[in-house]
Amino acid sequence: MKATFRKLRKLLLAAALFCCVLVIASCGATVDTEFTADSNFNGTRVITLTLDNSDLSEYVPGGKDSIDITIKKYMPDCLTYTLTEGDDALVCKFTLAFTGIDDYRTKAAKILAAEVDEPVTPEIEYESIGSPFKSSLKFKENFSSMDLIGWLRYGLQKDEVVTRESTSDWFESGDTKVTIAGTDYSAYSNISVDNSVYNTPDSVLVKTYFLTSGNFDRTIEFCFSNDTLTKLSEQNVNVEEYFKGIVTASTTEKLVQDYQTTYYVKMKDMTADQIAAETAKVLQSENVSFGSSLKPDVNVDRRLLINVSEKLDGAYYLRNDRNLSSIYFLYNGAEPSDSSAVSFGYYNDNDLRGYSYIPSYVEAETAESSFIWDVDFEKAGAYLDIAGNKVNLDIKMFASSDMLETAKQILDDSLTAALPEGVKLETKDEDGMTVYTVDLGTKEAEEEASTYREFVYNYTGEKAECKFETEKSSSTSPFKTITSYSTVIDMNPLSGKAMEFTFKKTGDLYILDNSQITTYAELVKQAEDAQAEKQEYMGEDYAMSEDDAAKLEQLRKKAESADYSGEFYGTIRFYAIEESANVFAYVCLILFIVFLLAAIIAAAVGVKFLMSAKPAAPAAIPAPQQPVAIAQNAAPVQPVIPAQTAPVAEADAPAAEVVEEAPAQEETAENAAAEDENKEVNV
Amino acid sequence: MNKGIVSIIVAVILLISSIVSGALFFGCAKNPDGLSALQSIIDGCNKKSETQIMKNFDEMYEKATYLSPDFSKCVTSDDYLKVLGVSFNYMYDEECETEKFRIIGTKEEELTDEVLDGFNRYLGEFAGNKKPSVFYAYLAADYKDADGASQTAINTLGVVALNGKVLGFVYLG
Numbered sequence: 001m002k003a004t005f006r007k008l009r010k011l012l013l014a015a016a017l018f019c020c021v022l023v024i025a026s027c028g029a030t031v032d033t034e035f036t037a038d039s040n041f042n043g044t045r046v047i048t049l050t051l052d053n054s055d056l057s058e059y060v061p062g063g064k065d066s067i068d069i070t071i072k073k074y075m076p077d078c079l080t081y082t083l084t085e086g087d088d089a090l091v092c093k094f095t096l097a098f099t100g101i102d103d104y105r106t107k108a109a110k111i112l113a114a115e116v117d118e119p120v121t122p123e124i125e126y127e128s129i130g131s132p133f134k135s136s137l138k139f140k141e142n143f144s145s146m147d148l149i150g151w152l153r154y155g156l157q158k159d160e161v162v163t164r165e166s167t168s169d170w171f172e173s174g175d176t177k178v179t180i181a182g183t184d185y186s187a188y189s190n191i192s193v194d195n196s197v198y199n200t201p202d203s204v205l206v207k208t209y210f211l212t213s214g215n216f217d218r219t220i221e222f223c224f225s226n227d228t229l230t231k232l233s234e235q236n237v238n239v240e241e242y243f244k245g246i247v248t249a250s251t252t253e254k255l256v257q258d259y260q261t262t263y264y265v266k267m268k269d270m271t272a273d274q275i276a277a278e279t280a281k282v283l284q285s286e287n288v289s290f291g292s293s294l295k296p297d298v299n300v301d302r303r304l305l306i307n308v309s310e311k312l313d314g315a316y317y318l319r320n321d322r323n324l325s326s327i328y329f330l331y332n333g334a335e336p337s338d339s340s341a342v343s344f345g346y347y348n349d350n351d352l353r354g355y356s357y358i359p360s361y362v363e364a365e366t367a368e369s370s371f372i373w374d375v376d377f378e379k380a381g382a383y384l385d386i387a388g389n390k391v392n393l394d395i396k397m398f399a400s401s402d403m404l405e406t407a408k409q410i411l412d413d414s415l416t417a418a419l420p421e422g423v424k425l426e427t428k429d430e431d432g433m434t435v436y437t438v439d440l441g442t443k444e445a446e447e448e449a450s451t452y453r454e455f456v457y458n459y460t461g462e463k464a465e466c467k468f469e470t471e472k473s474s475s476t477s478p479f480k481t482i483t484s485y486s487t488v489i490d491m492n493p494l495s496g497k498a499m500e501f502t503f504k505k506t507g508d509l510y511i512l513d514n515s516q517i518t519t520y521a522e523l524v525k526q527a528e529d530a531q532a533e534k535q536e537y538m539g540e541d542y543a544m545s546e547d548d549a550a551k552l553e554q555l556r557k558k559a560e561s562a563d564y565s566g567e568f569y570g571t572i573r574f575y576a577i578e579e580s581a582n583v584f585a586y587v588c589l590i591l592f593i594v595f596l597l598a599a600i601i602a603a604a605v606g607v608k609f610l611m612s613a614k615p616a617a618p619a620a621i622p623a624p625q626q627p628v629a630i631a632q633n634a635a636p637v638q639p640v641i642p643a644q645t646a647p648v649a650e651a652d653a654p655a656a657e658v659v660e661e662a663p664a665q666e667e668t669a670e671n672a673a674a675e676d677e678n679k680e681v682n683v
Numbered sequence: 684m685n686k687g688i689v690s691i692i693v694a695v696i697l698l699i700s701s702i703v704s705g706a707l708f709f710g711c712a713k714n715p716d717g718l719s720a721l722q723s724i725i726d727g728c729n730k731k732s733e734t735q736i737m738k739n740f741d742e743m744y745e746k747a748t749y750l751s752p753d754f755s756k757c758v759t760s761d762d763y764l765k766v767l768g769v770s771f772n773y774m775y776d777e778e779c780e781t782e783k784f785r786i787i788g789t790k791e792e793e794l795t796d797e798v799l800d801g802f803n804r805y806l807g808e809f810a811g812n813k814k815p816s817v818f819y820a821y822l823a824a825d826y827k828d829a830d831g832a833s834q835t836a837i838n839t840l841g842v843v844a845l846n847g848k849v850l851g852f853v854y855l856g
Binding site: 478510511589591595596600602605606 | 686687688689690691692693694695696697698700701704705707708709714715718722771772786787788789790791819821823829835836837838839
């Protein structure tokens, strides 16, 4: 009996305690929330506090008026309220009216920043999209209505309106109703709504091309899996037609592959503003911008600084904003600075480097990227003409005729400033290129080399090797002269690409094997072999691209040049010999033969004179007469005639005949002597 | 008598003139020491004659160059030249066919340290007390390219010669 009584007593005690808890728990104000917003997020958040009259009389000695005073004293001005005293309870309604998500964010932040015991930093996520690809409603907060009336709890406690030690447990969360765009969603104290259906592309890629005109091309690529396209098709969404329907200044294309289909929206040659406007249309977002500026770097020669700012929003299409990326293809050679948002992406079909970033990873609202562009010529070349000791070197620099005007001006100014004294710069347009010719003039080899070195140093600040050597060498043939040419020109500072070299030929030029020039004839052969290989590999269907055909044709044209020409990288190492006729050798040989023959003839004549003079004189003396003495005196002259005629006779007739004719010659001599005698007499 | 003497004097003058012009003419084809040996070596390559090649090298050739030419695997004239350490770029194109090698010219060099450094110092050292002659020879190769067209390639060959024979040479390509 005693035990039963003890048990009953314990049970009654527990029941009493439970009742006490219930009484304590039920006392205070209930806080209900009704959140209503339309599709543009215009609406109200109504927070209703309901305080039973019994609680009011028990805990609020000042009654309704004291609460009213506190509200007026502490309520942030973006709230409105009504205080109604009913039969059973006092009802206080606080209304937060807002026009759009930004307005809501601003006002919520202001309310939460009021004097409170436990401050809250608001985070509000909101997305409401109804597109063919995505029906999405997301609304999440990290605070509740209890937090939004934190200022009231603080005021009631501070002004001791409520006679409880703490007001923190005097408020109780009630119901929360959320209605957005006419649809009701269930929610608890911190609102969290997520109601989305996705048929989105896997990725959206925005490619922007910087054009030399200063304008831009842009291609936006939407990559869908074919499964997604099938689902969209079932919902009567024709993606191709959709994109055609939303663009105004763009064209659309698509590429169907095994598992995916890519839709391209292409914008051509537009200004930055036009690009931004069209992109906003395509991405169906106002949260889009694009801008670019370009200016010379005052600290570095031939350097341009490019700044790009961009804002992109792919939320209309994408489930996850990380799948939106942007890539810039700038002018060839432009590279991002360290502080840039972009990093290296990939090369496009034209080997142009692309720099990409993911907009959602950028903390700032607008992604800022800066680039450094060291402007350079597309190619360079050296044109050499050597005549004797005189050398003429022309350096040609080529820039595309449609190069960005600012860049072209920088190159022009820079070249002009680098010209050594007396060196000319000529500019002309040729085959779509602007050709800058630096004519170093015709000078002695060392002087020309020095002028080249000076030009390179002025232009690049780098030292370059340059030497021209021309030497006469011996040919194994005496009738030929060999001139050897040895030319070394370091053109590394001017260009890192393949450069042209042309040498003006004057005779038979042989290029030595150790020259490091690939002739255009060799390049033609290499190109033809490459095409033949492709043809063999790909079969009869293969056709050379227009670009390749044009390049090959250009090479062929260059290979037909009468001068020696080809391509090289970095440093020209040109060694050649030129064979020409040795006129001196020909003259010497002719003189040698002529002199030798003449010497033989003269020697023969002399010998004849000497031989014929001694025996002829006594035999030819006639009978002593008056004039004989005179004739004797004239005797030494007598052999002249036979001596002169003898070699001719010897040459034309056999020796025996010469012997037989000899007396006749003596008679002639005698006659001549007689004639001389008569002449003496006559005198 | 006077005319005879005059004729003789004239003959002597003309003879001297012919000697001078002859000397000048033959001077045009002045060849460095060792050129004929080199020509014979190159001709030996054309004829694929190991004997002709080797007899034109100085007996110190192998010691000076550490080369023991092995012509046993040589088939073409290219192979003979390659054994001597000389080749042309076109030889690496199988479609090209050599017709003939020839020397087309020379350029003499002083045997300075600079030149010697360009060659193998051993070549100079093996010349002993005698001063070797050094010259560059322009070696031409007439060949037919892949299209059958006649071409000529030229290489510069550094030659060290001693006593009319080749002590060694260095390919400068």
